[in-house]
Amino acid sequence: MNYSAELKKFVTSQYVYSAIRITLATVLPCLVLAHFGILKEYFLFPLGTSFVALCDQPGPFIRRRNALTFAIFCFVFVAFIASLVMHVKILVFLELIVFGMFFSLIGVYGQRLAAVGSLSLVVMAIFIDGHLTGVNIFKSLLIFASGCAWFLLIFLIVTTIQPYKLASQMIGENYLQLAEFLKIKANYYQKNPDFDKLTTQVIAKQIGIKNLQEETRETVFKTRTIVNESTTTSRLLMLMFLNSMDLHEKLMTSESDYQKLQQSFEDSTILVHIHDYLNLLADEITNIGISLQIGTRAKPMTNLDFAHKNLNAHYFELRNQQLSPDNLENFMILRQILMRINEITKEINEIYKVFSQNVKLAKSLSTGLDLKKFMPNEEKLNFKVLRNNISFSSSHFRHALRITIALLLGYLFSMFQFFAIGHAYWILITIVAILKPAYSITKQRNLLRLYGTIAGASVAYAILHFVHINAVLFSILLLSMIMCFSFLKGRYFWAVSFMTIYVFLSFNFLSPGKVDVIFKDRIVDTIVAGIIAFVVSYIVLPVWEHTQNLDLMKKSAESNLIYFQSVISKFLEGDFDIEDYKVKRKNAIISLANLSDNFQRMISEPKNQQKKLEVVHQFVATSHLITAYTASLSQYSKNNEKYPEIDAESWSRKIEAEMQKVSALLNGNEINETLKMESRIEPEDSSIDELMLKRRNEIEENDIVDRRDPDKISHLTELKNIHDVLELIFDVAKEQRKVIEKYKSESETTENVNAIPQQS
Numbered sequence: 040m041n042y043s044a045e046l047k048k049f050v051t052s053q054y055v056y057s058a059i060r061i062t063l064a065t066v067l068p069c070l071v072l073a074h075f076g077i078l079k080e081y082f083l084f085p086l087g088t089s090f091v092a093l094c095d096q097p098g099p100f101i102r103r104r105n106a107l108t109f110a111i112f113c114f115v116f117v118a119f120i121a122s123l124v125m126h127v128k129i130l131v132f133l134e135l136i137v138f139g140m141f142f143s144l145i146g147v148y149g150q151r152l153a154a155v156g157s158l159s160l161v162v163m164a165i166f167i168d169g170h171l172t173g174v175n176i177f178k179s180l181l182i183f184a185s186g187c188a189w190f191l192l193i194f195l196i197v198t199t200i201q202p203y204k205l206a207s208q209m210i211g212e213n214y215l216q217l218a219e220f221l222k223i224k225a226n227y228y229q230k231n232p233d234f235d236k237l238t239t240q241v242i243a244k245q246i247g248i249k250n251l252q253e254e255t256r257e258t259v260f261k262t263r264t265i266v267n268e269s270t271t272t273s274r275l276l277m278l279m280f281l282n283s284m285d286l287h288e289k290l291m292t293s294e295s296d297y298q299k300l301q302q303s304f305e306d307s308t309i310l311v312h313i314h315d316y317l318n319l320l321a322d323e324i325t326n327i328g329i330s331l332q333i334g335t336r337a338k339p340m341t342n343l344d345f346a347h348k349n350l351n352a353h354y355f356e357l358r359n360q361q362l363s364p365d366n367l368e369n370f371m372i373l374r375q376i377l378m379r380i381n382e383i384t385k386e387i388n389e390i391y392k393v394f395s396q397n398v399k400l401a402k403s404l405s406t407g408l409d410l411k412k413f414m415p416n417e418e419k420l421n422f423k424v425l426r427n428n429i430s431f432s433s434s435h436f437r438h439a440l441r442i443t444i445a446l447l448l449g450y451l452f453s454m455f456q457f458f459a460i461g462h463a464y465w466i467l468i469t470i471v472a473i474l475k476p477a478y479s480i481t482k483q484r485n486l487l488r489l490y491g492t493i494a495g496a497s498v499a500y501a502i503l504h505f506v507h508i509n510a511v512l513f514s515i516l517l518l519s520m521i522m523c524f525s526f527l528k529g530r531y532f533w534a535v536s537f538m539t540i541y542v543f544l545s546f547n548f549l550s551p552g553k554v555d556v557i558f559k560d561r562i563v564d565t566i567v568a569g570i571i572a573f574v575v576s577y578i579v580l581p582v583w584e585h586t587q588n589l590d591l592m593k594k595s596a597e598s599n600l601i602y603f604q605s606v607i608s609k610f611l612e613g614d615f616d617i618e619d620y621k622v623k624r625k626n627a628i629i630s631l632a633n634l635s636d637n638f639q640r641m642i643s644e645p646k647n648q649q650k651k652l653e654v655v656h657q658f659v660a661t662s663h664l665i666t667a668y669t670a671s672l673s674q675y676s677k678n679n680e681k682y683p684e685i686d687a688e689s690w691s692r693k694i695e696a697e698m699q700k701v702s703a704l705l706n707g708n709e710i711n712e713t714l715k716m717e718s719r720i721e722p723e724d725s726s727i728d729e730l731m732l733k734r735r736n737e738i739e740e741n742d743i744v745d746r747r748d749p750d751k752i753s754h755l756t757e758l759k760n761i762h763d764v765l766e767l768i769f770d771v772a773k774e775q776r777k778v779i780e781k782y783k784s785e786s787e788t789t790e791n792v793n794a795i796p797q798q799s
Contacts, residue, residue, distance in 0.1 A: 044325055048215055049525075051332035053097065053208035058524030061092040062517060064193045068186070079549050083171060083179055087186025090114055090158050093527075095190075096151045097205060097254050099261040100198055106151045107194060111187040113142070113159045118183055121166035122176045131167065135450060138163050139443030146476075147428045147435045157471055160446070164467035167450070203272050204334070209255040210276060211331030213283045216251055218324035220244045221290055221383075225317035227297045228310040234297060242635045242663055248287060249632030255280060278393055279331065286324075286386050288624060292379050292671040295372060303369040309357050316350045316380065319343075323387050327394070336394045347384050351377060364735035368759070375760045378752050382674065437580040438476040445470045445575040452567060465561065469568030474576060478583065479643035481576040485569045487532040492565040494532075495539025496558050502540070503547055503554045516544040577645075584641035585650040591634040592655075593705045595627075595662045596775075600698045602627035603669050603768065607694075609676035610687035620673070631666050635659050654782045661775040665698075668768045675761055684730075684758050686722035690765045693720045697772040704779045718773075724762050730755050 049055060065085045072078040072085075094110040095103060117138060124130035142160050146153035165171060172179045198205075223240045226232055259280050304310050323340060330337035354377055362370055428435045449470050453463035473484045506512055523537035539561065546557050605616075605623040638659050641649055675682070696717035700710050734755060 041322070041325075044322070044329070047329045048325070048332075051208075051329055052212065052525075053205060053332070054525045054528060055521070056204070056208060057095070058521045058527075060193070060197060061089065061095075061190075061524050062520040064092060064190050065089045065520070066517060068189065073548075081182050082549065083183040084186035084189070086165070086171075087114065087183040088190045090162060091187045091190040093524075094151075094155050094158055095194060096154055097209060098151060098258050100202070102151060102257075102261070103194070103198075104191075106155060107191050109152075110155045110158065111184070111191060113155060114162045114187055115180060115184045117159050117162045118166045119176075119180055121163050122169060122172050122180065125167060125169045125172075131450070132447065134163070134167075135446045136443055139446050140439045143439035143442045144425060144428060144435055146438070147424055147433075160442070160471045161468050164464045164471065167467065168463055170464075203276060206255075206258050206276050207334055208332045209251070209258055210280045210283065211328040213248075213251055213255055213280065214286075214324050214328030214331060216244070216248050217283060217287055217290060218321040218328060220248060220287075221317055221321040221324060224290060225314050225321065228300075228314035228317070230311070232297070232301070238660065238663075242659065243639065245628070245663070246632045246636045246639065249629055250636075252284065252287075253629070275393060279390065282386070282390050282393065284621075284625075286383070286390070287628075288670050288673070289379070289383050289386055291667045292382075292674055295376060300369075300372065300376075303366065304373070307357055307361075309353055309373070312350055312353045313376070313380070316346060319346055320380075320383060320387060327387075327390055330394070337391060338395075339391055343384055343388065347381070350380070362738060364738050367731070367735055367738060371756045371759050372763075374752060374756055379671075379674070431580065434476055434582045437582055438474075441575050441579045442471070442474055444579055445474055445571050448571050448575070449568060452571070465564040466568045466571075469565055470572050473569060473572040476582065477640050478576050478581055478648075479640040481572060482643055484531060485573055488535055489565055489569050491532045491535025492539050492561060495536035496543065496561055498536070499540045499543035500554060500558050503543065509548075512544055512547070516541050516548075519544065583648040584637050584644060585648060585655075587637050588634075588641075588651075588655050589705065591630070591637050592658055592662075592779075593702065595630040595634045595658075596698065596701045596705060598623075598627040598630040599662060599665045599669065600695065600702065602666070603672075603694065603698065604691075606669055606673045606676050607687060607691045610682065610685060611691060620676075624670070624673075627666050627669070631662050634662060651782055654778055657778045658775060658782070661771050661778060664771045665768060665775070668764055668771065672761065672764045672768070675757065680754075680757070682758060682761060684724065684726045685761055685765075686724050689720045689722035690769075692717045693722065694765065694769045694772060696720075697769060697776060700776045701772065701779055704776065704783055722765075727755075727758050727762055731759065 065088045068088065069078055069085050072081050091107055091110050091114065094106060096106065120134060120138075124134055138160060142156035145156045220241070223237060223244055226237055227234075259277060301310065319341060320343075323343065326340050327337045354373065358370055358374075427433075430436055446467055449466040450463050453466055469488060473481060473488055475481045475484060502512070502515060506515075519537045519541035523534050523541060526534040526537065542561075543554065543557055547554060602623045605620045608616075638655055641652065641655070696714045700714050700718065703710050703714070
């Protein structure tokens with residue numbers, strides 16, 4: 040592992056940048072207040088700042104500004120109501136019900152408002168017993184509101200000074216994810232690879248890339264200054280993001296029969312050379328990503344042309360020495376892989392050229408795309424959407440009920456003096472943090488929260504026991520805050536650990552000498568909240584992932600069919616709409632990632648809820664292959680070559696019929712005779728066999744021309760690869776149809792068993 044690159048990736052990321060901004064916005068007022076000796080009295084000021092800061096989700100400026108403004112209103116209103124009713128228990132319970140339902144339900148409008156809703160419930164928990172409000176409620180609320188508004192002011196100033204910083208960092212992170220994806224793909228070429236493990240890693244990485252691309256797409260395409268291409272920077276950022284999506288597709292096109300490849304070339308070193316070269320390319324992509332995150336122009340780290348020539352030299356030497364009629368097809372596959380690697384190399388070189396554009400030339404850059412077609416779908420902010428989700432069939436409504444019931448149980452539990460729980464707020468905060476719509480995420484967060492709290496509390500206890508210099512403690516507090524906010528999105532255990540440390544240190548500054556009480560309370564409260572969250576998530580109207588499988592499988596099958604039709608249209612009509620193609624490619628990748636993500640969550644659910652797990656896994660794997668093979672075929676749709684030897688019409692009808700069978704079965708329809716007949720069509724690609732036979736005879740007669748142009752590939756090799764890819768798409772679609780038949784068969788068997796009356 041390149042530890043220097045890993046450190047640069049982390050330090051220059053949007054998460055660390057955001058964490059430093061949040062920490063400084065929170066701590067600087069604390070320093071001023073502490074200087075005047077009024078920090079304890081005005082502690083609600085930095086508290087309000089940190090709450091609003093956590094609502095700042097990545098996205099376009101206007102949406103972020105509006106969300107922060109809405110958050111301030113919600114926080115102050117919730118704090119006001121909680122402070123007014125805290126002494127009337129019946130009103131407190133009513134408050135828990137109303138706020139619990141409303142602030143959980145607004146998650147239907149997307150992640151940004153879901154964050155506002157969750158943190159509004161945290162504010163309610165903080166103010167629910169009045170331990171921070173004091174005697175003068177209105178003064179406390181004014182201090183709290185001022186702290187909230189302070190972060191909004193910081194946000195406006197920073198985004199005005201650096202309007203492109205977030206977009207640049209997010210695009211850079213896209214490249215870093217692609218580099219990791221390429222390193223996984225490179226491992227297919229190492230000695231004795233674990234194919235099953237690598238396939239799982241590829242699918243998991245695809246999920247991460249899709250989620251990040253969706254967030255970046257919203258940030259880039261809905262930021263006015265970038266979309267309108269008003270500046271050189273905006274044009275460059277737009278092109279860099281679009282190039283990252285094209286690069287992603289090129290990385291997907293390298294899908295091959297790796298097991299056959301390993302068997303065919305196990306006695307040579309060519310696959311090891313490919314492995315090393317792909318890792319070299321991954322390092323270059325990492326370099327591009329880090330440069331984007333820093334905001335500097337990237338320069339190549341190595342001489343890619345020299346390394347690429349060396350790789351091709353190894354191939355041509357091997358070809359000239361070992362090519363025979365028997366292994367001709369194997370060398371064709373290998374040649375095609377090298378051509379794909381050549382395309383990736385060119386794409387990386389092109390990205391470096393975009394980076395090195397001078398200002399005058401960059402002003403002429405344009406995407407030529409209708410960017411509205413690429414924007415992510417989201418719920419409109421109207422009451423009808425909220426009203427339609429007030430139903431037991433809505434997963435959002437069920438989650439709101441679970442949150443509300445868990446909050447009521449947590450508050451009830453805190454009222455029992457027998458357990459000697461000091462305050463209710465930490466139980467309620469922990470419940471809000473742990474309890475998520477998906478059981479699998481709740482289960483995972485539950486464990487990470489407990490382990491993180493114990494680890495952080497133990498470290499904090501040791502620090503406070505051995506360190507008594509305030510300057511050192513303050514430095515540790517600052518570092519802990521930065522690390523907590525940096526890890527909050529991706530590494531929850533570490534985020535909780537560092538959060539626990541800075542919470543301990545904060546309380547120590549406010550009330551020194553109470554570390555033993557804080558330690559006991561935090562551990563006990565976390566355990567109690569974890570038990571409540573787990574029980575409620577398991578018992579109260581759970582939404583198991585297997586109930587989502589069928590809809591996601593339908594969407595994936597439909598998107599793959601449309602994607603394939605877009606690609607094959609070039610072979611049928613000789614016309615290729617690049618914009619239409621990119622939209623359909625985006626939809627296919629998103630549908631595949633959503634299905635894969637759902638399957639990954641299902642694995643973490645109880646065994647009795649992992650229904651038809653193996654069948655769903657097979658469907659995910661075949662969907663991934665269809666998407667990847669279609670991406671491989673698309674490379675031939677983008678060039679100006681003609682392939683009349685390919686019976687494109689027959690292949691189109693044959694493959695589409697098989698894919699339509701899958702959709703028909705998923706929708707509960709019978710497969711009609713037309714689809715059955717069309718899937719049996721035999722494409723007339725016999726001329727390819729004749730050309731292959733002719734080539735084998737030439738090799739037999741030692742007619743091997745030593746051509747060493749890495750940019751040239753024989754027409755026959757292209758034809759053979761197109762034919763093989765079409766055959767692979769059909770075979771995988773056929774396999775997927777068999778998987779669905781098994782899926783439907785198991786479902787019908789289960790229903791029949793459940794319908795049989797039990798014998799007394």
